[in-house]
Amino acid sequence: MSDLTTTIAGLRMTTPVVLASGAVGYGHEYEGLIDFAAVGAIVTKTITPAPRPGNAPPRICETAGGMLNSIGLENVGLAAFLESELPRAAGLGAPVVASVAGETDEGFGELTAAVGERDEVAAVELNISCPNVERRATPLWADATRVADIVVAARARTGKPILVKLSPNVTDAVPVALAAESAGADALVVANTMPGMRIDTERMAPALGNTTGGLSGAALLPINLALVWKVAGAVSIPIVGSGGVRAVDDALEYLLAGAVAVQVGTALFTEPDTPRRIADGLRRRMKEEGVADVAEYVGRAREYAT
Amino acid sequence: MHVACSPELTLRRPFSVAGVPSAGEIEILFEVRGPGTASLARRDGGDIVSVMGPLGNAFTADPSRLPVLVAGGIGAAGLRLLAQSIADGGEDAVVLVGARDAGRLLDGPFPGTSDGGSIRILTATDDGSAGFAGTVCGLLEATLDATGREVRLFACGPDAMIREVARIAGERDVPCEVSLEERMACGVGACRGCVVPTVDGYRTVCADGPVFDAARLVFEEEPGV
Numbered sequence: 001m002s003d004l005t006t007t008i009a010g011l012r013m014t015t016p017v018v019l020a021s022g023a024v025g026y027g028h029e030y031e032g033l034i035d036f037a038a039v040g041a042i043v044t045k046t047i048t049p050a051p052r053p054g055n056a057p058p059r060i061c062e063t064a065g066g067m068l069n070s071i072g073l074e075n076v077g078l079a080a081f082l083e084s085e086l087p088r089a090a091g092l093g094a095p096v097v098a099s100v101a102g103e104t105d106e107g108f109g110e111l112t113a114a115v116g117e118r119d120e121v122a123a124v125e126l127n128i129s130c131p132n133v134e135r136r137a138t139p140l141w142a143d144a145t146r147v148a149d150i151v152v153a154a155r156a157r158t159g160k161p162i163l164v165k166l167s168p169n170v171t172d173a174v175p176v177a178l179a180a181e182s183a184g185a186d187a188l189v190v191a192n193t194m195p196g197m198r199i200d201t202e203r204m205a206p207a208l209g210n211t212t213g214g215l216s217g218a219a220l221l222p223i224n225l226a227l228v229w230k231v232a233g234a235v236s237i238p239i240v241g242s243g244g245v246r247a248v249d250d251a252l253e254y255l256l257a258g259a260v261a262v263q264v265g266t267a268l269f270t271e272p273d274t275p276r277r278i279a280d281g282l283r284r285r286m287k288e289e290g291v292a293d294v295a296e297y298v299g300r301a302r303e304y305a306t
Numbered sequence: 307m308h309v310a311c312s313p314e315l316t317l318r319r320p321f322s323v324a325g326v327p328s329a330g331e332i333e334i335l336f337e338v339r340g341p342g343t344a345s346l347a348r349r350d351g352g353d354i355v356s357v358m359g360p361l362g363n364a365f366t367a368d369p370s371r372l373p374v375l376v377a378g379g380i381g382a383a384g385l386r387l388l389a390q391s392i393a394d395g396g397e398d399a400v401v402l403v404g405a406r407d408a409g410r411l412l413d414g415p416f417p418g419t420s421d422g423g424s425i426r427i428l429t430a431t432d433d434g435s436a437g438f439a440g441t442v443c444g445l446l447e448a449t450l451d452a453t454g455r456e457v458r459l460f461a462c463g464p465d466a467m468i469r470e471v472a473r474i475a476g477e478r479d480v481p482c483e484v485s486l487e488e489r490m491a492c493g494v495g496a497c498r499g500c501v502v503p504t505v506d507g508y509r510t511v512c513a514d515g516p517v518f519d520a521a522r523l524v525f526e527e528e529p530g531v
Contacts, residue, residue: 025496029513033358033494045496053508060491060499062317067491074498074508217316269491270316271356 002286004279004294006040006261008238009161009186011095011123013040013261015279016294017251020242020265021046021099021125021165022071023216026085027092033272038279039094040261044085046099046127047115049107051077055132056209061198066217066244067266068196070132070210073101078114090120097163099125101133105146109153116158123160126150126185129167129192131214141167141192144179151183163240165189166231168220173227174234187238189263190228194220216266220244225257232258233305246274248281255294256301307334307359308493308512312345319343320490320512322384322462323360324415335383335415361493363517365483367392371458373399374449376471378442378463382412384485384516385462389425393417398424400449404442404463408435443470450478459483461520472520482520486511 006016014037021043024030036042054074061068076085081098089096098115102108108126115121128150129141140146147164154162164180166173168191177188193214198207206212221244228241241254242263251262267274282294291297308318319342325333338347349355365388367373373392375385382403392399403413413427429437430445438445442463450457459482461471468484475482488500488511495513502511503524509515 023492023497025492025494025498029492029494029496054498054501057501057503057508058489059501060317060489060497062315062489065316067316069491069497069499071498074501266316266491269318269493269497270310272358 002283003292004282006294008123008163008240008260011041011097011161013095015040015275015282016255016261017275017278018097018240018261018263019043019268019275020263021127022069023265023268026081027089027096030268030272031092034268035273035276036093038276041095041097041122042089042092043097043099043125043263044081044089045075046073046101046130047075047078047081047111048073048101049078049111051075051080058207058209059213061207061213063196063198063215063219065219066215068198068208068213068215069193070208070213072132072210073130078111082114082118086118086120095122096120097123097125099127099165101127101130102150105149105153108150109157112154112162113157116160121160123163124154124158125163125165125189126154127165129165131167131169131193131195131212132210139167139169141176142170144175147176148179148183151180151185155184161186163187163189165242166191166227168192168194168223168227168243173231177231177235181235181237185237187240188231188235189240189242190231190259191224191242194223216243218244218246221250221253225253228254228259229257232299232302245278246270248278248285251278251282252285252297255297256299258299258302260295260298307332307357308361308490309334309346310356311342315342315345317489317491318358318493319346320487320493320516322387322485322516324383324386325390326387335380335386335412337380358493362512362515365460365485365517368458368481369397370456371481372453372455373397374446374457374459375399375401376442376446376459376461376463376467377401377403377412378467379405379410380412381461381463381467382415383462385460386415388460389416393425399426401425401427402430402442402445402449403427404430404445404467405432407431407433411436441467441470443467443474446471446474450474450480459520461485469525472523472525475520483517484520484523485516486518487516
């Protein structure tokens, strides 16, 4: 009764509530604050081959219904991740999904191989969609051919599930989603943050040190939910919804749209107990409705697709 | 302490613990600056507010040196507990409290000599309406010139004041700890949102701080200078 177990291409999770990369660091920072028994998986901070200092501060800024961040992929680098952060993340009690970002296709491939061979890593998330470090005219996340090349390179280097985190900042997410799917991705995370900015009127300067940042939080939910809706109608691999999930109904909306799980990020800043509240809320709702398996909600609203 | 000031706001707001009146009870002292503090100011006694903490580190004492506390504006909130613990220990300290004008001076919350310790409070106002006429940093230099004792500085206040206190401390080779403020998201060192540049690279105010050795901070060039 009330089974929340969710499996994504062999990644077995006790709940469909996943901690989003970036918000949760390497997981252990939140020990004692997040109830990891309610967490389906922890997606660790995106790792690059070498340590990155990140962008100049200020790096965060609140905005109505959410926040902006321009952290700039600050991370300890692959070696320190494998040496100290990963073992600590793995001790928290939820499966660890390692998020990686390479400079090149082969860079993604090498990172995937390095994290994928570790027993503590249950799956790999390819971060092709960080808005704070991209400098190309056509951003990586909007380039279906390059995304396919990256997924092929990663696929060749691990047998573990590969998730690809898409960007909402595209005219049409479907070609990129299809490219990732046909290149061998096991699941898609839909989606990352949306670029935005605020200006500090007192200093008369951009509020963020990097000028623009990624919008996250409640304001992002309708945007990314529409993307999930659209992408779910185009691909056959599982989708993890991400963007503005704060409460059980937000999570349920993503499931009803076709996602099999959700990621929670910004809501952890407001309330670290969010995963427990969502998991308990889902169980309560399932009990009330006599739903035995949470998967029964997945895509239920799609019968109204026009 | 990381305080959820309003259900309308995504981010909690960080506050120093200004006092511990009894076991299980804390005081925070704040100035209404934005929607978070405005919402907090509207709360009534008995309201329930979600609080995470205490987070981060604290000032470190050196009993061999005279503590000189430098508080600028609402920075007094970050130093009050330290002053209280010095007073409770019966030790001496000098507290320098600065503000734009007499009406904004926050010397009131500090324990005075009447509370048993030997806490000397000196004030400075930019407009000269009370105490030393000038900035609290000007008062600090005058105080350091006058004292014959080895001093340890503790400072909390606006960025420009912190920068100046750090400069004075460096010039005179006086150990100095500063408590910093930054916009903060997670509060636990996970998101890397509240970093400040130090000689060791970026460090988080929430988990590595809020207290830093002033000599290890890296200050950017002042705009227009």
